[in-house]
Amino acid sequence: EKGGFDHFMLKEIYEQPKAYRDTMRGRIDESGSKVIFPELNLTEEKIRSINNIHIVACGTAYHAGLVGGTAIERLVRIPVAFDVASEYRYRSPLITPETLVIVVSQSGETADTLAALREAHANGAHVLAITNVVGSSIARDADDVIATLAGPEIAVASTKAYTSQLIAFYLFGLYLAEVRGTQTAEEISHIIAAMQSLPEQVEAMLENTDAIKAYAKHISNHNNLFFIGRGVDYAVALEGSLKLKEISYIHSEAYAAGELKHGTLALIEDGIPVIALATQEALLEKTVSNIKEVKARGAEVMALSHEEHVSSLLKSVDQAFAIPKTLPLLTPALSVVPLQLLAYYASLARGNDVDKPRNLAKSVTVE
Ligand code: F6R
Numbered sequence: 001e002k003g004g005f006d007h008f009m010l011k012e013i014y015e016q017p018k019a020y021r022d023t024m025r026g027r028i029d030e031s032g033s034k035v036i037f038p039e040l041n042l043t044e045e046k047i048r049s050i051n052n053i054h055i056v057a058c059g060t061a062y063h064a065g066l067v068g069g070t071a072i073e074r075l076v077r078i079p080v081a082f083d084v085a086s087e088y089r090y091r092s093p094l095i096t097p098e099t100l101v102i103v104v105s106q107s108g109e110t111a112d113t114l115a116a117l118r119e120a121h122a123n124g125a126h127v128l129a130i131t132n133v134v135g136s137s138i139a140r141d142a143d144d145v146i147a148t149l150a151g152p153e154i155a156v157a158s159t160k161a162y163t164s165q166l167i168a169f170y171l172f173g174l175y176l177a178e179v180r181g182t183q184t185a186e187e188i189s190h191i192i193a194a195m196q197s198l199p200e201q202v203e204a205m206l207e208n209t210d211a212i213k214a215y216a217k218h219i220s221n222h223n224n225l226f227f228i229g230r231g232v233d234y235a236v237a238l239e240g241s242l243k244l245k246e247i248s249y250i251h252s253e254a255y256a257a258g259e260l261k262h263g264t265l266a267l268i269e270d271g272i273p274v275i276a277l278a279t280q281e282a283l284l285e286k287t288v289s290n291i292k293e294v295k296a297r298g299a300e301v302m303a304l305s306h307e308e309h310v311s312s313l314l315k316s317v318d319q320a321f322a323i324p325k326t327l328p329l330l331t332p333a334l335s336v337v338p339l340q341l342l343a344y345y346a347s348l349a350r351g352n353d354v355d356k357p358r359n360l361a362k363s364v365t366v367e
Contacts, residue, residue: 009155017199022149023167033189056116057104060158066235068169075177085112095123106161107363108136201324216345228257229277240339247347257290270298278305279331
């Protein structure tokens with residue numbers, strides 16, 4: 001049932017290229033220049049009337065929402081707010097009939113996310129669910145459903161569901177951009193073409209994982225570490241950190257790279273590992289100066305970037321790993337993969353039960 005893999009988590013990591021393809025299939029027209037969503041009830045008129053978007057979810061699904069909402073805001077120029085579902089109702093969010101509420105849930109059964117959906121409905125919002133389980137409570141109650149076609153996810157730590165949620169968000173963002181005319185046809189085709197290369201790029205990364213295995217073994221001897229990044233790299237840092245905590249039980253914190261110096265830099269001491277995501281060209285110089293701040297305090301830095309930056313990064317870091325090149329907005333669909341593997345192999349090195357980490361359940365049906 002694990003298809004030759006030692007754990008469901010590793011199997012599911014390796015199923016990601018297929019999950020990307022399946023989630024894209026039927027949603028891109030033959031010419032590769034347009035996203036189509038035949039399953040949506042959302043009319044073009046309704047899409048034109050939306051004036052703000054709330055993205056609500058928990059844990060890993062929330063992290064996918066951070067990336068997805070950033071993509072939507074950039075492509076469509078509609079303001080997007082993000083909430084963890086267990087907080088959403090309690091801040092009296094301003095929800096109107098012109099609000100589109102997107103709830104994200106692998107299982108479709110998370111109690112807080114379901115409650116957020118009901119709050120949104122009570123205030124007249126249209127609710128779109130991105131979920132991996134089409135028969136779930138959240139899918140049933142939502143006005144619209146975009147199914148992620150990742151297949152059943154068994155491991156408690158979510159991997160292929162997260163990346164499929166990213167794909168669903170990118171597609172939906174492009175669809176909104178088409179309807180609202182906020183991106184040219186050329187830009188849309190360009191992004192679609194880059195998305196269609198993602199599955200092969202993930203396959204290439206999964207072919208040789210020796211370096212990440214060795215690094216995982218190394219960090220498994222540490223009790224504290226940091227992830228830093230800017231922009232979508234920060235969102236991926238949050239996900240990498242959650243994955244690592246969840247299954248390796250190593251404490252880590254994800255920080256917006258520029259925010260460290262506002263207090264947390266005090267925790268950087270000799271030999272502490274810092275994983276720096278530096279995939280965003282426009283932010284590279286700033287991220288490098290943050291890397292230098294932690295290096296100067298004794299941190300041991302591993303950077304994740306594109307091949308072309310590795311040699312220059314190696315002047316300021318101890319190690320660097322390259323991910324394949326894609327558009328800046330799409331990098332999370334690649335950069336999260338080495339972090340998933342890092343969590344997996346660190347957990348393995350510590351002798352933990354990878355698929356069933358302590359204290360956690362696959363589906364959280366209490367608030
Ligand atoms: C972490 C993880 C959790 C879930 C969260 C939401 O690996 O799996 O953080 O993402 O409990 O679950 P769903 O997506 O089922 O609503």
